[in-house]
Amino acid sequence: MARDGDLPTIFNPKRVRAPSVIITSEEVQTDQGAGGDVERANGPPTPLSPRAPLTPQTSISSAPPLTSQPSLQQAYSESATSSQDEERQLRDKKCPRSCCSKFAKKIYFGICVTTMLVASWVAVTHCIKHMYLQEYPPVHDAPQSADPSTYNFTSKVPTHLYNAPFFTAWFCTNWLILFYPLYLIVMLIHNKCKSAHDIVFDAFSDFKEKGFTFARFLTRCGLFCLLWVLSVYMYTYALRILLATDVVALFATNVSCIYLLSWVILHEQFVGVRIVAAILCDTGIALLAYMDGITGSSTLGGVVLAACAAAGFAIFKVLFRKVMGEVNSGQRALFFSILGTVNASLLWPVCLALYLTGSEMLPAQRMPWLHLLLASVALLVFHLVFQFGNIVTYNIFVSLGLITAVPVSAALDVLVYGAQFAGMKLAGIILIAVAFFLVMFPDNWPDYIMRLLRWSRRRQRGQPGSGRNRDAMDYRTGYIRSHLRSPSGRVR
Numbered sequence: 001m002a003r004d005g006d007l008p009t010i011f012n013p014k015r016v017r018a019p020s021v022i023i024t025s026e027e028v029q030t031d032q033g034a035g036g037d038v039e040r041a042n043g044p045p046t047p048l049s050p051r052a053p054l055t056p057q058t059s060i061s062s063a064p065p066l067t068s069q070p071s072l073q074q075a076y077s078e079s080a081t082s083s084q085d086e087e088r089q090l091r092d093k094k095c096p097r098s099c100c101s102k103f104a105k106k107i108y109f110g111i112c113v114t115t116m117l118v119a120s121w122v123a124v125t126h127c128i129k130h131m132y133l134q135e136y137p138p139v140h141d142a143p144q145s146a147d148p149s150t151y152n153f154t155s156k157v158p159t160h161l162y163n164a165p166f167f168t169a170w171f172c173t174n175w176l177i178l179f180y181p182l183y184l185i186v187m188l189i190h191n192k193c194k195s196a197h198d199i200v201f202d203a204f205s206d207f208k209e210k211g212f213t214f215a216r217f218l219t220r221c222g223l224f225c226l227l228w229v230l231s232v233y234m235y236t237y238a239l240r241i242l243l244a245t246d247v248v249a250l251f252a253t254n255v256s257c258i259y260l261l262s263w264v265i266l267h268e269q270f271v272g273v274r275i276v277a278a279i280l281c282d283t284g285i286a287l288l289a290y291m292d293g294i295t296g297s298s299t300l301g302g303v304v305l306a307a308c309a310a311a312g313f314a315i316f317k318v319l320f321r322k323v324m325g326e327v328n329s330g331q332r333a334l335f336f337s338i339l340g341t342v343n344a345s346l347l348w349p350v351c352l353a354l355y356l357t358g359s360e361m362l363p364a365q366r367m368p369w370l371h372l373l374l375a376s377v378a379l380l381v382f383h384l385v386f387q388f389g390n391i392v393t394y395n396i397f398v399s400l401g402l403i404t405a406v407p408v409s410a411a412l413d414v415l416v417y418g419a420q421f422a423g424m425k426l427a428g429i430i431l432i433a434v435a436f437f438l439v440m441f442p443d444n445w446p447d448y449i450m451r452l453l454r455w456s457r458r459r460q461r462g463q464p465g466s467g468r469n470r471d472a473m474d475y476r477t478g479y480i481r482s483h484l485r486s487p488s489g490r491v492r
Helices: 069-097 102-133 165-190 196-209 214-239 244-251 254-265 272-289 299-324 329-346 348-356 369-391 395-417 424-439 445-461
Strands: none
Touching (some): 102 214, 102 244, 102 369, 165 196, 165 329, 165 348, 244 299, 254 272, 299 329, 369 395, 395 424
């Protein structure tokens, strides 16, 4: 209990209920004869005491008095509106738990994006691999009436004639021309207020504002085109030597290369666990390189080509951010369309020269156009989803498509080609997968671990919701978890 004269504070509470005051629009009448003897301060008027005027000196608060009934109704309506706003805010807070919230939609879109990436990337890899393994019987020019004794039966042995990795890379890259037309169609359907001329003009004007001239822009597109085609060429050439699963797993190491280059070139934040991931990636690559021994095997060359393809893709991505800066979706689509145009117009003499010199073999009679078209369309779909998937979902779902393709490709290799994954090959793929997930760790991952540890400690001390509220303040002793006062309430 507080002593007389003490003021009620938060450390020495003393509840004082203020009496209710009813104020109407009637005029206040005062009796000149009756003074303050019968007046009850801060009390309602009674028949024995005339109504006293409510002045700032005698009122219980300094707020202006309510003098009319409509003002009371207005206050009630405002309070009802505020309560509705609070209910709406609570509903919005609970909305992420529902199945139709914005967070849930991004999760659903993320699953669809990952599925599309996995399907398209596995289709690209296995179509190209099948073209190398497909057997093409030779065309017999001998007449059917020829003597069977003189017929060359060795000519019936099927041969593998398709051996054109550069032509495959060039042909698949040509389909990047469709990047901007597809983007333009989607934008015209989504935004009907803008015309195609306005959308194209906005994309070119944004590059012009960054200081890019036409010649400078084409020069840089040409350099990026060479880097792109070289990376795809090494990837397709590695498929000629290794299994599709091995190449897919080695290409997934590009995430660690991207982080290392971003740390050095773009000066991103240093994260120690990602350095550990890079070391694990190198270990996995070494295990895959020596899984078939050192001598008498071309496995080492195939692993080097696949790892260089991953490094080339990482260099392409980091240099694009360094040179082009922050670009929007329209600028990115325009860049890839120009990259495909430069590839189609400038690199076709290289394909012709390789074919004429015999460095690459194309079966003119049985050209695998079906598998080549499937690989090209699947590669276009993969890069479309990979570049624009972060618009509808989180980046983690886009990145997961690369590593999720590894088990899917392994299942196809086992079913179609009877491949076996054991020993150093299995260990290398597992190390690369672990390193991939380590790279995906957020920058502030120790904070999440500390929160998890604190939550587990709180669970051990007392279950939440069991009636024990540790956040409640003890006003009796004055302990409010303050560093300025002691538990007894005294100032330190």
